[in-house]
Amino acid sequence: IWRDRLSSNAAINYFPFLKREDILESAQYFMGVALLAAQRSRDPSTQVGACIVNEEKKIVGVGYNGMPNGCGDDTLPWRRSGDNPVETKYFYVCHAELNAIMNKNSADLKGCTIYVTLFPCNECSKLLIQAGIKNVIYLSDKYHDDEKTVASRWMLDLAGIPYHEFIQNEKRPAPSRCFRCRCFTSFHRNKCMETTKINNKYIIERREHSTYGR
Numbered sequence: 707i708w709r710d711r712l713s714s715n716a717a718i719n720y721f722p723f724l725k726r727e728d729i730l731e732s733a734q735y736f737m738g739v740a741l742l743a744a745q746r747s748r749d750p751s752t753q754v755g756a757c758i759v760n761e762e763k764k765i766v767g768v769g770y771n772g773m774p775n776g777c778g779d780d781t782l783p784w785r786r787s788g789d790n791p792v793e794t795k796y797f798y799v800c801h802a803e804l805n806a807i808m809n810k811n812s813a814d815l816k817g818c819t820i821y822v823t824l825f826p827c828n829e830c831s832k833l834l835i836q837a838g839i840k841n842v843i844y845l846s847d848k849y850h851d852d853e854k855t856v857a858s859r860w861m862l863d864l865a866g867i868p869y870h871e872f873i874q875n876e877k878r879p880a881p882s883r884c885f886r887c888r889c890f891t892s893f894h895r896n897k898c899m900e901t902t903k904i905n906n907k908y909i910i911e912r913r914e915h916s917t918y919g920r
Contacts, residue, residue, distance in 0.1 A: 732763055736821040737845060737872050740802075743770045744823050748779050749799065751786055752920045756802035756822040758815060758839070766812040769805025771920070773798055801920070803830035807837050815839055821872070825849065827920065828857040835865045842869035849920075 730738065736757050744755030747770045758767035773782050782798045791797065803826050807815065816838030820826075825847040826834060834842065842862065849855045862869055 733821070733843065733872065734874070736765070736819075737823075737843065739765065739768060740821045740823050740845070743768050743802070746770045747772055747802075748784070749795070750784055752824075754802040754822065754824045754920065756806040756820055758806050758810065758818050758820050760812065760815075760818050766815065766818060767806040767808075767810040769802045769807070769809050771799055771802045772805065774800055796920075799920075801827065801830050804833055807833055819843060821845075824920065825855055825869070826858055826862075828854045828861065831858040831861045835861060835867065840867060842867060843872050844869060845872045847871065 736759050740755040740757040742755065743757065744753040747753040747755070749771055752771065754771045756767075756769050757765060760766050773779055777798065782795070783793050784795050786794060786796075788794050802824075803820065803822060806820065814837075817840050818838070819841040820834060820839050821843045823845045825844045826842065827849075847855070859869070
């Protein structure tokens with residue numbers, strides 16, 4: 707009896723066979739993973755996450771900025787400035803892109819796309835080029851005019867690697883972390899962060915940030 711009913715068009719129309727439509731797009735999902743990875747960083751001033759995806763839309767590497775393995779987070783400095791450069795974090799911190807590459811679970815990264823919450827610096831772009839990354843999707847480019855970022859774009863252009871700003875879907879935005887209370891909820895995101903509309907692009911910016919490196 708049930709077999710006959712299931713075979714009829716009326717039964718097919720009756721049962722809820724329709725799939726969900728309000729899901730995260732692939733790009734939103736991968737950038738969300740990068741944002742979530744950034745929450746693992748112990749850097750008190752800048753948290754960056756990266757997610758590497760292969761041509762089959764599978765995640766093959768995730769990383770965030772932090773101290774090298776075996777170097778205690780409580781031993782090396784996290785400060786951004788000081789009289790002695792050796793006492794600042796810049797000599798020691800491994801960027802998210804580097805860690806994502808080192809954490810890869812595939813033989814190579816040729817043809818992969820990297821989703822990163824902050825535009826790669828010049829050193830990270832060298833690594834991306836050498837690793838065979840073919841596309842860069844970034845969320846923030848707050849150091850656009852910094853010398854390191856200018857050099858980074860130059861190298862990516864010469865290597866033929868396109869880089870694009872991540873544009874959020876207005877109907878279903880990707881998870882983005884609140885820089886004040888660190889939560890992912892849309893309520894706090896809208897309350898604590900500024901959204902600027904530039905050429906129909908929504909760019910989330912911090913209200914306050916330093917202009918000196920990462």
